[in-house]
Amino acid sequence: MPSTYQKPTQKDVAEASGFAVTTVSRALADDPLIAEKTREKIAKAAADLGYVPDRAAQRLRTGRTNVIALVLDPHGEILDFSGSMISGLAEVVRGTKYHITLTQHQSGEDPMDPIRHIVRNRLADGLVFARTEPDDPRVQFLIDAGFPFVTHGRTSLASHAWYDYDNEAFARMAVERLYGKGRRRLMIIPPSARYTFSKHMITGFKTAVARHRIAGDLPEDFDLNTPSNAIYTKLRKRLEQDNRPDGLICPGEIAAISSLAAIDDLGLRLGEDIDVVAKQTSPVFDLHRPRIDTIHEDIEAAGQFLARALLQEINGAAPATLQNLQQPRPGY
């Protein structure tokens, strides 16, 4: 490619096809006013020249950015959450006119900042983010602004587009598994309580242990955002106390690995002194030894749904119709 290469514009297509620039623009936009023959001629000329519309010009003129913005939380909560989510989003967005841009807010920062910035400066046509809180200010802000968005996770606010994993069912299912193995003193390592998904998980845990009238330990001070060695330390201390749990529910692989380390280091035997059920998001954990009893969550599927939903919402679909709750899938 010579450095003098100049991208063909509509003007070039117009000259090549013998029509006016306006006609080219309409034809390429499939305007029904344009005669079919004309449309074909122009399409051919455009293809021959390798014409691709200039995004900046389109964006300037129409105000539409053809961008969807992914706002990521600080790194490190779920192993490979971002990678899987991105993979799902990218797959759906590929082949459309949309691009994905990335923003990641620092741990200290206000999560509202990137959202506000993107909306105020029209940096995208729609937003994706995860880890919602019941009364999430980001969601409220976007609803008020009338800005298209989708979330991974529900809220208690007015209806919007979301995808979520049924963490209540996950916790219930996990309790059933442990109960079925004869476990009667269960404990869950809850994600940070401020997230909606954590509340659902806790609800599921509480109702399931209540139904069986067994002990359900729900420590307050655990936090998925906690570095894993903090989970290790806290759990280890708990396991050394009297009346330690004999069944443990982990909301993710990091918690599972941390827990197994604490169990192992205390000389407890998995499957004898204690059983563990964990949420699994990565296939490689099938190969973990000792085997971890898991329940699957598919983050990539979430990304796919969210991308599709957002594109639909941008094109006018009602957010209330764009909701999906993924059911837990048994690990094995």
Place this chain on the structure above:
Amino acid sequence: MPSTYQKPTQKDVAEASGFAVTTVSRALADDPLIAEKTREKIAKAAADLGYVPDRAAQRLRTGRTNVIALVLDPHGEILDFSGSMISGLAEVVRGTKYHITLTQHQSGEDPMDPIRHIVRNRLADGLVFARTEPDDPRVQFLIDAGFPFVTHGRTSLASHAWYDYDNEAFARMAVERLYGKGRRRLMIIPPSARYTFSKHMITGFKTAVARHRIAGDLPEDFDLNTPSNAIYTKLRKRLEQDNRPDGLICPGEIAAISSLAAIDDLGLRLGEDIDVVAKQTSPVFDLHRPRIDTIHEDIEAAGQFLARALLQEINGAAPATLQNLQQPRPGY
């Protein structure tokens, strides 16, 4: 925010400050021709109005996109590679005028496609990608096109900006560890041989085992892109053969987990029948039990370096000065 909200433009700043639009433009660009007093007045007016330049207009006029494009390989090679890389990139890019866009090519597709597309259509000012091959066509294309880019991984091509992990040193170090433990029949699970980093790793492995005059098994048919259960299957078969290795080197956590599963399922004892050294990219693996002997690679640091390097290259720095080789850091 009312839906009638209109972003302030330079025109608004011009009216508010009493200067012409052109002057505003120059002042905000810190043009030295503008008087200091004027610059201050305009800066104040812009700040008061909350003026933010319109990216589309700037891009259309200047041809600069203020975008750096991250081209990701198909998902799933290294656990959380994308997430860590993105985190590093995003941290450096935050606060600059640049945005990050994402492209991920499908496993079947030509890796050149997204690169060509981005360059031909001026979709970014610079490119980041990983997993280079010695004679990487993407690198050659970009050098020929004079398009700024940085890679995670070296090539044998003309000098360009890169960041790499010293996989030769990694392999040597891993061999030394195993040798120190009395292991004399070593084996490495090599990443797909077409990547530069794999060749380096193999070189390091070969030279180190040759120095000690010990056996070095280098199976041809392993592949990091292989689903982990394929690694498991192949390794398991190998461990069942005569003269099985007593020291194993894993290029990543997925390979390590798969290997440990094969070892465990065959009833071999880690630390007795065989020792494993693995590359570690995620802190949580410190908590893996049994403990895995690891050597660290910091992907986030790679992302940070690459972002800084790319921004410098876009601003005219010579690519040859933007190279860094990360040294392996012992796990414990």
Place this chain on the structure above:
DNA sequence: TCAAGCATTTATAACGTTATAACTGTTGTC
């Protein structure tokens, strides 16, 4: 005092696209 020089500022045009309104030529109606 006046031209030249200088420091600032500004008018104009252009980037590539699309929305709006205007134009052309044909058909159909009375």
Place this chain on the structure above:
DNA sequence: GACAACAGTTATAACGTTATAAATGCTTGA
């Protein structure tokens, strides 16, 4: 045969910015 209606095409202007060239006013030197 005049005119309305319509299908199809096009000229014009505008989105918000910056590069270029031009203009303004002030200072300086002879």
